[in-house]
Amino acid sequence: MLSALGVDATDEAVYRTLLDQPGWAVAGIAGHLAVTEAQVRTALDRLTELRLLRPKFSDSSVLRPVGLDVGVQILLARREEDVRRAQGELAAGQAAALEILEAQSAAAAGHRYEELPSIEQVQDRLERLARTCTRQLSSFHPGGAQPAAQLEASRPLDAELLARGVAMRTVYQDSVRNDQETLRYARWLTESGGRVRTAPVLPIRMVLFDDTAALLPVDPANTAAGAVQFSGAGVIAALRALHTAVWEQAVPFGVGPERESTGEELTGQERQLLRLLGAGLTDEGAARQLGIGVRTARRMMASLMQRLGARSRFEAGRLAERRGWLA
Structure with a gap:
């Protein structure tokens, strides 16, 4: 007693x-x-x-x-x-x-521009900025399927942010819908109160904390090279506008990016593939931009050519433009 x-x-x-x-x-x-x-x-x-x-x-x-x-x-x-x-x-x-x-x-x-050359420094800075974030965390995650270890490392921080009432707006690429690990994480994120959308192509990997700081990779093609923290008001406003523009065009998680409501037999990913190849990118370059494998990109292009009745990629691009698919 x-x-x-x-x-x-x-x-x-x-x-x-x-x-x-x-x-x-x-x-x-x-x-x-x-x-x-x-x-x-x-x-x-x-x-x-x-x-x-x-x-x-x-x-x-x-x-x-x-x-x-x-x-x-x-x-x-x-x-x-x-x-x-x-x-x-x-x-x-x-x-x-x-x-x-x-x-x-x-x-x-x-210091409105600060380089973080090691993964450990980037992780420490992510945790520090997340703990001081009070309103909204917005992010882009290009590259398709996310590594399982990276997703698990993000879970405690994301759970803490959501528990504190921070609004989370996360954008992945459409290709993650074919990856079970990333799908499970996106499902957990939405069930916990976060908002998740997908887009065919994302401009760059980015995490934006409130209207105070943003982390971007030093080298977009090599995230292991470290990150850069920006904190200038002008840069943050521009990045916020970029995220908002992509977010408004992205498809909410739980709604498949299938054929659009206009009746066009074309997905956003297919539209972007046509645009990328039309801009002169190789199959490898277009696949990298879309976060998919080269074989997948080639299968998509073959399907598009068949649906258009085109005998070459050049003809497919011309027919797609004539139908308004690239507008």
Whole structure:
């Protein structure tokens, strides 16, 4: 019963025994409680420290227990003092942490462009920016299927953001709809309160935190090369506008990017493939842009040529433009 006030079971048992039998010696208490005499002596020391045992007025060498009502008040006052001390330490810690964060924010304000050359630095910065994000986190994830390890590493941060009420707008490429790992993660994200959409092509990998900072890769073709943090108001506004424009054209997760409602027999991914090949990209380059395999891109093009009745890619492009598919 007294455990909530900081007294363990053995100490309480010794205390209550002395309340009932104040004249018992160590050996009698140990036999009654079926514990060792050493345990009883240790309990007597702790009870004395807690002021539940006091020397008798008539003989200071003999300890007497205070009454249970007085003992509870003593323990409660001690507990309240512990809580006040802990609150004071917490307040001091919070003040120190706030001072550190303010100093970092002031330093960051003077550096609107900062390179993070290692993956570890990028991960640390992602965590730091995520913990200070309060309103919205917007991101692009090009490259098709996302690595399973990367998805699992993102889950704790994403869960924390959503639990704090941060709005999340995530855009993947349409090709992730063929990857079970990424699909499962997107499903979890939407069920947890985030919003997910897909687009045929994404301009660059990007994570945008509120209207304060953005992380972009140093080399879009090699994410292992590190990232760059931007914090200038003009750059952030431009990136926010870019994300909004892509988001509005993207397809919500849960709605398949199948044939569009206009009656055209063409998906957004197929439209982008025609545009990319028409712009002079190779099959490999177009596949990379779409986040799909080269064989998949070639199968898509063969299907488009068959549907158009074209005998060459050049003719397919001309017929697609005539139908308005590339408008």
